[in-house]
Amino acid sequence: MNAPKRILYVSQACIPYLDKGGLAIRVWSMARQLARRGWLVTVLTARRESSGPATVRRIEGVEVVYLRSVGRYHSLTVNPDTWTFGRTRLRSFHLAHIFGLYDLLGPAVAWWCHRHRIPYVVEPMGMYRPIVRSIVAKQLYHRLLGRAIVAGAAxxxxxxxxxxxxxxxxxxxxxKIAVRRNGVDLEEFETLPGRGTFRRQVGAAVGEHLVLYLGRLSRKKGLDVLARAFAGLDGAARLVVVGPDDGDGCLQDLQRLIKALSLDGRVALTGPRYGxxxxxxLIDADVFVLPSQSENFGNAAAEALACGVPVVVSDRCGIAEFVRATGTGVVVPYGxxxxxxxxxxxxxxxxxLRASVRARxxxxxxxxxxxxxxxxxxxxxxEVLGQAEQ
Structure with missing residues (x-):
């Protein structure tokens, strides 16, 4: 690039709303990485609060525009200022990158990109195929908005x-599809915490194996399968489930299943943990488990490996390819x-195996x-910008 390019990232969630999981983390990680490489990056996202005006913050060289939200349904927000942004500011960008589906920010920005002849790319974040919760509504979204967004993407x-x-x-x-894996921020892992703190906090006994799941508590994550698998595990082991409630009933289902399987005292639900x-x-786990029905990649498993912890993942996780290739865990059939x-x-x-992964x-x-x-x-x-200039 001869001159810095202005790129707009569009996402329903960004920092500080880390409880939204991979979406917020990925968008922020990529935005700050690009800014360090000379791109002029703006993230267009939504305020979680239903009151207050749009705000603009500059964080680590990235401009983040938090649009006011006048309505909310689950994680979807209504942000009328998207249209003002599209009319007044969007034409100043060379390119847009829309993350995720099933929101209203992406369709609005895609419409304005088409009007201003600005190319855009779409990263579905594993959401393209409706598989859990509000499936009919998601199918309707595809018919009305989703297919058009994808069809118009470069x-x-x-x-x-x-x-x-x-x-x-x-x-x-x-x-039209380009494959680009996710990554982990190396800075986070330069100085890892000492071992033992988390084990003490969850009451793990000396010599007791710690089996860890870390991520959103959502039905698509296969936590019911994990609980049933753990119930038949012999030997001294404790299952710890770390993450925010996704609000789809998974947490309540899991609590009932723990009681039904007589796992009280062997399973701990800690809620979310960040930073x-x-x-x-992660550092205190003996094995990390991601038994998901669908993961376009599986960042939490990647972070576990970065901490030297072997993983067990389902064959529906994108990172399964990496696990097989590197011999850093086991891939199992989903369900x-x-x-x-x-x-x-x-x-x-x-x-x-555990010693090898830790050493690597x-x-x-x-x-x-x-x-x-x-x-x-x-x-x-x-490539996209070159084609747009032709």
């Missing part, structure tokens, strides 16, 4: 081969509680860093 970003194949199966032309507290949980139990048991009993933590962090994905994303942007 590129559609998938973060794994798994997501690429789902997009193609959903009717997205293969030539160093999140790393303390198979017996296979999940055996995989957890295998990792807990394989001291050589620095190597794994480098392999999972944002450096290569951001460079690839820049190449995608350059």
């Amino acid at each position: 590129r559609v970003i998938a973060t794994s081969t798994l997501e690429h194949d789902e997009l193609v199966a959903g009717g997205v032309p293969a030539e 160093r507290d999140r790393l303390s949980a 198979d509680a017996e296979a999940l139990r055996e995989a957890i048991r295998e990792v807990l009993h394989d001291e050589a 933590a620095a190597e794994l962090r480098a392999a999972l860093s944002w450096e290569e994905p951001i460079a690839q994303q820049e190449r995608i942007y350059a």
